[in-house]
Amino acid sequence: MDxxxxxxxxxxxxxxxxxxxxxxxxxxxxxxxxxxxNGHEAVALVRRHGPDIxxxxxxxxxxxxxxxxxxxxxxxxxxxxxxxxxxxxxxFVHQAMAAGAVGYLLKENHPSNLITxxxxxxxxxxxxxxxxxxxxxxxxxxYRENVEHLTEHERDVLKLMDRLG
Numbered sequence: 001m002d003x004x005x006x007x008x009x010x011x012x013x014x015x016x017x018x019x020x021x022x023x024x025x026x027x028x029x030x031x032x033x034x035x036x037x038n039g040h041e042a043v044a045l046v047r048r049h050g051p052d053i054x055x056x057x058x059x060x061x062x063x064x065x066x067x068x069x070x071x072x073x074x075x076x077x078x079x080x081x082x083x084x085x086x087x088x089x090x091x092f093v094h095q096a097m098a099a100g101a102v103g104y105l106l107k108e109n110h111p112s113n114l115i116t117x118x119x120x121x122x123x124x125x126x127x128x129x130x131x132x133x134x135x136x137x138x139x140x141x142x143y144r145e146n147v148e149h150l151t152e153h154e155r156d157v158l159k160l161m162d163r164l165g
């Protein structure tokens with residue numbers, strides 16, 4: 001079994017230390033190669049270690065997780081980023097995925113689910129927490145209801161805008 005190298009990026013020291021201990025004690029195939037307290041440190045660790053995956057919090061000082069994700073995905077395309085956060089806000093989800101994140105998971109996940117998610121991303125999957133997916137589906141449903149009231153021409157304009165965006 002190949003080892004999955006991982007960087008943890010989170011400014012909550014107690015959480016990140018606990019997470020590191022859980023991952024290393026429960027998953028022999030996962031190796032934490034570095035811990036960052038902000039996005040700038042995360043980018044530096046990716047440059048130094050070239051990890052397979054970064055578990056990235058959204059909100060951190062100096063450089064937030066979304067901006068760090070954008071830099072990592074642009075400059076180090078072999079490293080995948082999974083957002084691991086307490087925020088299930090639609091805007092954070094959209095920003096993170098637009099920046100190149102391949103996962104958006106909530107910290108409320110059970111450790112075994114997180115380990116499974118890390119392995120799945122290493123194999124090429126894209127993962128979003130079920131809670132976040134539910135919110136996004138509800139939002140899409142409201143969007144569809146609003147679109148039904150538009151004229152055909154207005155719908156065509158929306159489709160064109162979507163292609164450009």
